[in-house]
Amino acid sequence: AQSVTQLGSHVSVSEGALVLLRCNYSSSVPPYLFWYVQYPNQGLQLLLKYTSAATLVKGINGFEAEFKKSETSFHLTKPSAHMSDAAEYFCAVSGSGGYNKLIFGAGTRLAVHP
Amino acid sequence: NAGVTQTPKFRVLKTGQSMTLLCAQDMNHEYMYWYRQDPGMGLRLIHYSVGEGTTAKGEVPDGYNVSRLKKQNFLLGLESAAPSQTSVYFCASSLTGGSAEAFFGQGTRLTVV
Numbered sequence: 341a342q343s344v345t346q347l348g349s350h351v352s353v354s355e356g357a358l359v360l361l362r363c364n365y366s367s368s369v370p371p372y373l374f375w376y377v378q379y380p381n382q383g384l385q386l387l388l389k390y391t392s393a394a395t396l397v398k399g400i401n402g403f404e405a406e407f408k409k410s411e412t413s414f415h416l417t418k419p420s421a422h423m424s425d426a427a428e429y430f431c432a433v434s435g436s437g438g439y440n441k442l443i444f445g446a447g448t449r450l451a452v453h454p
Numbered sequence: 455n456a457g458v459t460q461t462p463k464f465r466v467l468k469t470g471q472s473m474t475l476l477c478a479q480d481m482n483h484e485y486m487y488w489y490r491q492d493p494g495m496g497l498r499l500i501h502y503s504v505g506e507g508t509t510a511k512g513e514v515p516d517g518y519n520v521s522r523l524k525k526q527n528f529l530l531g532l533e534s535a536a537p538s539q540t541s542v543y544f545c546a547s548s549l550t551g552g553s554a555e556a557f558f559g560q561g562t563r564l565t566v567v
Contacts, residue, residue: 372552383559383560384497436551
């Protein structure tokens with residue numbers, strides 16, 4: 341079985357501060373891991389994904405995430421938050437074979453204040 | 455570029471009524487998914503399909519049925535709507551499963567009264 345836990349349903353940071361959104365996963369097979377972003381009243385769009393090629397993954401808009409197998413984690417970071425980063429962020433896991441469906445975490449809403 | 459299109463965008467149903475949500479994709483993707491999004495619960499997988507003519511249950515399939523008669527379309531049916539099915543429904547598609555990126559529609563906001 342596969343599951344994702346996102347620690348912190350709401351995170352608030354100041355503009356220019358470090359963004360850290362936490363994600364831990366559980367998977368019976370080597371996982372593929374994703375971060376998606378959802379802006380208000382829109383669908384989700386992909387920020388970045390891990391597919392075993394490199395443990396540090398760079399995505400769009402300056403975000404990156406590091407896969408740590410020993411910690412079963414895939415935390416999302418950005419060195420300096422912008423007002424435009426305010427959105428909801430979802431971590432997701434998939435796998436191969438019978439575990440190939442995409443399962444999402446509960447999401448973290450990021451607020452950025454001046 | 456259309457991508458993934460969901461119809462309708464909004465709907466209000468009375469308890470016990472039925473309806474069908476349509477998802478269409480123009481990217482020749484094999485996989486299609488239906489999710490529901492509820493506050494504090496993220497996106498939960500209702501049903502999915504790995505190709506034309508196939509369907510499979512997700513995390514929360516009860517009260518819903520699906521069909522994938524054509525590769526580009528994935529239909530979600532509610533036979534007898536209940537207030538607990540009030541939610542925002544998202545359709546997504548991907549070229550394959552596993553590591554492939556999923557592309558999402560804009561969502562359907564359904565209210566059951």
